[in-house]
Amino acid sequence: MAKAPSFDIVSEVDMQVIDDCVNVALKEINNRFDFKGQNITIELNKGEKTITINAPADFVLNQVRDILFQKFIKRGLNQKCLREKKKEKAAGDSVREINEVVSGIDKDLAKVIVKDIKEMKLKVQASIQDEQVRVSGAKKDDLQAVINMIKEKDYPIPLQFTNYR
Secondary structure (H helix, E strand, O other): OOOOOEEEEEOOOOHHHHHHHHHHHHHHHHHOHHHOOOOOEEEEEOOOOEEEEEEOOHHHHHHHHHHHHHHHHHOOOOHHHEEEEEEEEOOOOOEEEEEEEOOOOOHHHHHHHHHHHHHOOOOEEEEEEOOEEEEEEOOHHHHHHHHHHHHHOOOOOOOEEEOOO
């Protein structure tokens, strides 16, 4: 007998796509007339999964972040995959912002997702497995209803659906 249909809810980000976005944003910043002569950097640390933005002033930092988010949108990345970790004053008047790249579903959010699925009162089982949530049920229609509900809800991180069986 075949296993019950299932899928996984995950939050994954391709670091190569983020690297490409950072490089394209840096190229645009270096070519823009209003940023000429200013010390602006965007650094991606793939090991720690952080993006550090250095800018001479707060409003310039916001403009640089907007440029980076435009590149994210162009490549199909959700802005929620970046979480502001720390914003601090750097040398002189410059400002530094450290953003972490969010990947994986933490336990608290996984519990919220499972609770939301159970509140639907469908015949599906949701279980937390490491940094993902597995949903299985007898009917594919129930699983599609769960997917639609997850897409409609506004969770603090981008969610994807994988391993359809």
